[in-house]
Amino acid sequence: MFMIDGCEKLLVYGALSTLLELKRLPYSCLVTFITGKFCGSSPRILISKTEASGTLLLLFLVCFVPDFPPHSFGMDFKKMLNRAVQFAEEKVGRDVEKTRLESDLEHLIEVQEKVKNHTEKIMRNTETVLQPNPNVRMEEFMYEKLEKRLRQRATPMTELASTLKEAGNDFGPQTPYGSALIRVGDYEHRLAQVELEFVSNTADNFLTPLRRFLDGDIKTVLKERKELNNRRLDLDHARSKLKKTNKDDPKLSDTFAKFENEARVANAEFERQAEITRLLLEGVASYQGNHLRYLKDFVEGQRRYYATCHGIAEELYRELSTINPEDCQAPRAFSSPPVGSRKARVLCDYEADNGQELSLTANEVIFVISVASQDGDWLIAQRVSGEKGKIPSTYIEFLE
Structure with a gap:
């Protein structure tokens, strides 16, 4: 018979809560079961339904399903359950010990979170400026993830240039208005090429380094932070077991010595992981020099882009100034084709x-x-x- 006591009651409670919701059974069934089986005559709901997670359901399977988990899970699975127990006790506010990180390490973590959040926002808004259409951005994102090359898409300015030239040819290149339309279309096409070059340079010199930073340095730090939290849970769980064991009881002397050694090993692993995490966070904190260079490249690209656009617009304006609107004449229409034509x-x-x-x-x-x-x-x-x-x-x- 598998016996459950202490905080395991709480975990089985959450697991059963999830199970009842999946089976669409009344929640009162759970309260009756728990108060009758585990909580005695004093009904207490320790956690809400929404706090039941997949980890709790997993523990339910461990408690009540034969031959679960598979033996291949080994010690890692046992550690996972111990962490789940410690995590659940901390979340429901029970009086459990929780190891606090050193103040300088906590400050580095806060800085890293700010860096991550602001960098993501800067990238997202820059992409919106370069491509305002969200559907096109999504298509480009999917092609990038699939590592496929996106077909060349005509920009709105390119389409405008083609429309102007088509209209100019239809009205007549020899007419003042048709000639002006064709000239403007040619210059709009040049502006479209300059815009494509600016978008490409911004993606290469600004967005790509920032994305590489997020996918490389930040992901590595997050992975080590997660490992640090796991080590903290292991340490706190080991200390909790040691605290609950009576060292003065001769029958528990071997158990106490075992738990004391586990706590010592867990503390050493936690300190080692804390140092690794600290070194990585300090490296992330020195990101500003590189990001400042990326930002200067972006601004320089903008300066060249707008300067080139201004030069093209000035050139077009001078050409159009030579065309007199008063030279435009209404086309002479005739009601019927010439006889015999x-x-x-x-x-x-x-x-x-x-x-x-x-x-x-x-x-x-x-x-x-x-x-x-x-x-x-x-x-x-x-x-x-x-x-x-x-x-x-x-x-x-x-x-x-």
């Missing part, structure tokens, strides 16, 4: 060489009026806007 589609752009020729834009629909040369290489055509001139016959295909 044939509709044709322009295959590719054509730039007129002289005033007698007509400039063409790809996919533009025009009307061919007559043949301009005996060999048929040149035609007389009219645009929808009413402009008329000679065009090469090889640049069009008839639609009817």
Whole structure:
């Protein structure tokens, strides 16, 4: 028969609480069971339902399921249960000893937490600035975790540049407005390239070192801090067993000596782990020099980015200042195609060489009026806007 007493009552209570919730049984069943089996005639609820964890359920399996745990768990499993017992007693506020860390070590831990939290926030907000779309950021994150290369995505500025140039060609490159649209589109494309370069440099020189810091130094410190807490639980559990053992009882002299040796070994392991953790925390505390260099690289990248953008914008402004809005004229429309004309589609752009020729834009629909040369290489055509001139016959295909 497996006997449970002391703090094990508390652990079985939590395990059964979790089990009843999984089985969707009334919580009163647990209170009745506990007060009848373990707590005598004085009902006491030691912990709430929400405090029952997977560790407590695991202890329930140990107590009531035959042949659990497997023998392969060995001593590590026993240590895990001892830590669970100590942890549960501390959480419910029972009068148990808890080893306190030295003040300087606690201060280093507080500094490390601040470093971790602020670095994560800086990275998160920087990524938001570089890519405001959260869906795109999530896609980039998934591709990074899968170690796959994300296909090149057009930026909003690149799409704007393409839209402006398309509109300019449709309105006519020879018109003031169409010419201005094409010029602005070209400059917006240049700005988009500068933006991509800034995003790439910021990722390489600022975000990547910070991420490497979090995934390397900080994760190592957190791992050692977790091990330090485990060593503390082992030490406090060993001291608790030693305190409960009567050293004056001759029957328990061997047990007391065993527990005293366990406490001595646990204290040595705790001190050793505390020193390891302290050294790592002191290394993390000296992070600011490196992070300052990363920050300066980020600011320098911003300075170059905005300076380049300003130069491009100034150049574009000077070019646009040469175009007079008063030169824009309303297109001359006609209600019907010229008599005897044939509709044709322009295959590719054509730039007129002289005033007698007509400039063409790809996919533009025009009307061919007559043949301009005996060999048929040149035609007389009219645009929808009413402009008329000679065009090469090889640049069009008839639609009817």
